[in-house]
Amino acid sequence: MAALPKRLSTGDAIAITVFAVLAIFPLLAKFGTEGYLLALVTRVMIFAIAAIALDLIVGFGALVSFGHAAFVGLGAYAVGILASHGITDALVALPAALLVSALFAFVTGLVCLRTKGVYFIMITLAFGQMAFFTASSLAPYGGDDGLTVRMRDTVAGLPLLRSDGALYYVAFVCLLATFALCRALIVSRFGRVFRGARENPMRLAAIGFDVFRYQLAAYVIAGALAGMSGFLLANATNFVSPAYMSWQRSGELIIMVVLGGMGTLYGAIIGAAAFLFAEEWLSELTEHWKMIFGPLLIIVVVFARGGLIGLVFGRGRHD
């Protein structure tokens, strides 16, 4: 587990560097093929939000959720469904996205968190699939084909999200807020109980903590944050589809978390960047890029146990 430092540690330094680079990136991107890179990095940040949320429960609570994409999809569908009814303001759509995904997390969490280990992985996977198939059968909202969101949401009537640059910084602020929130949570009393529940739930229960409630709260927070990423995703792509909830997506989110280094939060950002850039780059190389990416994953798992960060800084993961 990541040591939680009092002074500026390697981890904080990395996090600050990452955010600094992201903050000035649009200026740098001006020199290149601007629109394409800007959109790609916006996408990285959007997925990083969901990945950080996932890292909160996987990395610090050992709750390996294999259905996290469902929350992203629910957030996106909140935007899409509201838009199809003519409500296109972020002040309605964002709270709706957060609420829907938090609610889904609460209800499924009540069942999922009663189980442990492999059961937890599989039951979250199954709930994710449930959301996926339900979305696929929503004929009025496009069913399998998904639905197009004609325009990005306005903010209190103002077209703040319309330009790609503005959307970039909105995503940036959301990412920063997510990171700050999760980091604050982890060092708080709440976070200590939650982390403690990973090490020894029985002992915590004996001290008098209701472990289940702490885990449920963390699960709901992680779900809501993923819902926010879904809100941004729908606005960035102008499109909502059941594919956002597919179990492959959930798998990809887990890969992002592990690739960057689990239990670090900032690692999720690096992992999301590594994953999406690798996808982009390899898919330009060959249409069969997954035949390269699959084995690459296996190699990373077998040889680089602390993720990419661990590889660079030589800090292995403790199980």
Place this chain on the structure above:
Amino acid sequence: MSTSLLIVQILNGLQLGVLLFLIAAGLTLVFGVMDFINLAHGVQYMLGAYLAVMFYSLTGSFLAALILALLATLAFGLLLEFVVFRHLYDRDHLDQVIATFGVILFLNQGVKFVWGAAPLSLPIPEFFSGSVVLMPGLLYPVWRLVIIGSGFAVALILYLLVSRTRVGMLVRAGATNAAMVSALGVNIRRLFMIVFGFGTMLAGFAGIMIAPILSVEPGMGDTILILAFVVIVIGGIGSIRGALIAALLIGLVDTLGRSFAVDLLRLFMAPSPARTVGPAIASMLIYLLMAVVLYIRPSGLFPAKGR
């Protein structure tokens, strides 16, 4: 809803159930004995179907294709075990999930690379083609009955193997407490190779049998894999009996739900919302069933692990 439609749908449900059982049986044993979560089990099913198509086009005989494809899936499964899975047994579940996910990515793309992205098909063997009259006015395809029959036959063989043979006894013991079995001097790795190879063959067999009525395409193993997960979670990890009962339950609930949800909803809803809500509810049904079962019994109906 007429009686004959109900019977047809029950048979279809049984057919899905035995298919799920063939896949879940291997999965649940691999899980139970080695505590190894193998997402790549679904691609074995896909591979079985593809290999059957390939061997059929080479030999022109379904029986030959069946045998060759079974042997080939077995060989391929053992190869995977040797190259990849072996390094993952001591890891935590997260690592296993990611690595086997990598295997899925590779193989789903791999079959596209080798056989193309277009769906392939396999003809139903001549001898079993056509339909039989089950009741006056009720025709049912013979091949589907063959699938149901062979599924139950495999279940019976598996039951005898697991409950009457020495290897079966070790497997049961391994599923209950692997460390203890190992301490008693049993080579648990070799036992696992046997279980794994057998499970792989069962998944391949399911793929071969279903190939004549489904289109053989990349990713066909993914959906069924998740259903198989639902099955073993409901049945209890490591339990063959649980897998069989849960598989049949899921097969029936899913099939009947899909065909009758709209009709049932129309009993107390207007037709047009019923047509919208029906399919959504039908597709949620098995997950709701799973949620209810796990809420009451968090480790499934027949958990094998003695805790």
